Amino acid sequence: MTLGDELRSDLDKLVGGPWSVRDGRVVPGTDDVKLFTNDAVKLDAVYLYADLLGSTKLARDFEWETAGKVIRASLRTASTIIKSYGGEIRSYDGDRVMAIFIAGAKNTTAAECALKINYAMQKIVEPALYAELPQLEQDGFDVRMSIGIASGDAFITRAGVRGSSDLVSIGRAPNIAAKLSDIRAESYYRIYITDSVYHSLLEGSQYDNDGKDMWSPYVTDVGGEQMTTYRTSYSWGIG
Numbered sequence: 001m002t003l004g005d006e007l008r009s010d011l012d013k014l015v016g017g018p019w020s021v022r023d024g025r026v027v028p029g030t031d032d033v034k035l036f037t038n039d040a041v042k043l044d045a046v047y048l049y050a051d052l053l054g055s056t057k058l059a060r061d062f063e064w065e066t067a068g069k070v071i072r073a074s075l076r077t078a079s080t081i082i083k084s085y086g087g088e089i090r091s092y093d094g095d096r097v098m099a100i101f102i103a104g105a106k107n108t109t110a111a112e113c114a115l116k117i118n119y120a121m122q123k124i125v126e127p128a129l130y131a132e133l134p135q136l137e138q139d140g141f142d143v144r145m146s147i148g149i150a151s152g153d154a155f156i157t158r159a160g161v162r163g164s165s166d167l168v169s170i171g172r173a174p175n176i177a178a179k180l181s182d183i184r185a186e187s188y189y190r191i192y193i194t195d196s197v198y199h200s201l202l203e204g205s206q207y208d209n210d211g212k213d214m215w216s217p218y219v220t221d222v223g224g225e226q227m228t229t230y231r232t233s234y235s236w237g238i239g
């Protein structure tokens with residue numbers, strides 16, 4: 001079979017057949033979703049994307065060994081916090097991690113997770129990297145992550161090359177969360193959430209100890225759509 005024959009055969013199966021969709025109660029793994037039967041798992045979920053800021057500068061102005069330590073430290077820290085909140089990590093894309101929350105007060109859980117990632121980057125990761133790699137501080141490189149959160153229905157299916165296929169999430173929630181993590185507005189805002197996430201927050205993750213709303217409305221363009229989002233510069237401490 002030629003490469004062209006293989007591609008045409010795959011497309012016949014992937015495009016020609018109907019979807020088989022089932023509701024999911026847990027975030028599926030690769031083995032839970034079939035590739036060539038157009039299998040999909042529908043989730044009512046919250047998606048969180050955490051994206052390292054300044055990766056272009058990092059790659060351009062520093063040695064790869066330095067860039068590698070910054071990226072690994074940032075992703076490891078964010079992933080550890082995500083897992084501690086029950087989030088399921090389903091994707092790493094260069095300097096970005098994607099997580100899915102489906103249990104309980106999932107909007108609040110994702111928001112609190114983001115607040116702790118914000119703290120950890122400023123108070124734990126950055127000081128550790130500055131101590132080991134002083135050139136980062138000398139060059140004014142801030143070790144930060146921008147985080148986007150969105151909720152709604154998503155469909156998880158597979159794409160790739162047979163046994164090594166990856167899971168992909170299809171729907172507005174993952175798409176919008178990814179785009180919110182790309183926002184580079186005022187530097188002190190690091191977390192962006194959709195209107196629906198904001199209005200689903202429990203009181204403890206909406207207001208600070210003085211009763212002030214931690215989140216402020218922000219109208220922005222998201223993939224060509226004007227959208228009211230909410231953003232914050234707050235962070236939550238880690239013991």
